[in-house]
Amino acid sequence: MNLPGDPAAWRHTYGHLVASLVRRMGADHLADIEDAVQSALLVALERWRDAPPDDPVAWLYRVAHRKVLEGLRTRARRGRILERRPGPEPAAPENPPLAEELGDDLLRMLFVGCDPDLPPATQVVLVCKTLCGFSTAEVAARLHLSTANVHKRLQRARARLREAPLHLDHVVGARDRLPAVQQVLYLLFTEGYLSLHASEAIRQELCDEALRLTRLLGAHKVGRGPETEALLALMCLHRARLAGRTDGFGGLLLLEEQDRSRWDPALLGEGMVHLAASASGERFGRYHAEARIAAAHGLSPSFDATPWQDIADTYALLERLAPSPLHTLNRALAVAELNGAEAGLAVLEGLAPPSWLSGSYAWCAVRADLHRRAHHPEEADRLRALALDLAPTDAVRTLLARRLSPVSAPLG
16 A cells, blocks of 8 residues: 555545544544544654555554544543443554455444435535545535635534434444435535536546445445445446546537547446446436436447437436426437427426526526527527626636537537
8 A cells, every 4th residue: 555645545544544433432523533633644744755654554543543542631531432432442452443344434434424414515525524535625625615614514513423423333224324325425426527616627536536435335235225326327427438528628528529439438337237236126216317318428439329319208207206407407408409409498498497597507508509509699699698607617618608609519
C-alpha cells in the first residue's frame, strides 16, 4: 500500500479509520475521532518521507486511537466511555481491525450517517466528510454550499449522534435505512457526474467515491439485492462514459459529439452484469428505469442508432414510478428525436413546472432547442438567452451556446 503521493489512498484510509474508531469508541464521539484521524495522517506525512511502515493502516490506527484517548482523558471522560462501551480494553490496540472488518465498519458508518431524522443534504455532507475524507472546504466546494452551511450541517449531524448514539453493530440491521443509504450514494454520484458548482462541471472523484461505497454496499448481506444492483448498474454505465463527455480541456461534449471509443468497455460490461442481476426481484424501481436508459445509450454504436422509442417509453414509466417534471423534460427530448421537435413540445404542453425547475437553465435550454428545431426563432432566442444567463458553469454555458446555435443539431 503506497500511501505517499496517492491522494485517493489517503482519502480511503481516512474513511476506514474514522469508521473503525467510531465502532470502537461510539458514534457520539465522531468529532474527536475525525480530529484524531486527521492528526494521525498529518504525523504520517511528516514521518513517512522515505517510505511508510510495513503496515501503514495499523500504524495510523494506533496513532489515531491513542490521540482520541488522550483527548478524552483531558476532559476526564474516558472512564465513562469504557463503562458503557462493551468489548476489550481499548488502551493498547496491538491488533487493529483486518481489512475486511474495516470494510464492514465503513458500511456501518454509512448507515449511521443516513439517519432518517437528518435532512438528505445533511446526510450527504456527513458521508462526504466522514467516509470520503474531504475537508470542510472541499465538501463546501463539491456540494456548492458555503463553508458556514457545511459547518452547521455537520454540527447538527454530530449533535444528533450525541443525542441518540447507536452502536454500529445494531445499525446494520436497520434495513429501513437502506433506501436512504442508496439515495445518498445516488446524490453523491449525480453531483460528480454533472455538478452545478461554478468552477467544475464534472467531478470524477465524487463519482468514484460513490461507486466504491455502492460496491461495498452491494457486496454486504445488508445491502445486497435488486435495488442496489440496479443502482450499481446505473453508476457503472454512466461512469463508463465519463471520459468521453469532455474534450480534454475541461469542455463538455454533446452526446452526438462524443468519441465512443473513449467509453470504458469494462465498466459497460460490469454495468450490464449488475443490470441483469437487478431483474431477480419482483420490484421495478427508479434505479432500474434509469439504468435501462443508461444501458440504451451505452450500448448504442452511434448516436443515430440510439433506441429513442425505448428511451421515451422508459421515461414515461419513470414519470409513474417517481413523478418528476425532469422525467417529462427528458421524455420530450426522446420524443423529439423520434417524431420531431413539435412532438417534443407537445409533451411539455400544459406542464406547469415547479419554481426550482422553471428558473433553471435545463428548463430554458430544452425548450429553446425544441423551439429552434421547430423553426420558432423568436421564442428560441428568448429562451436561449435565459438558458445562457442561468448556466451554472462556464463549461455548461459553452455547451449550451453550441447546442442552441442556429445550426440544427439534435440534443444529446
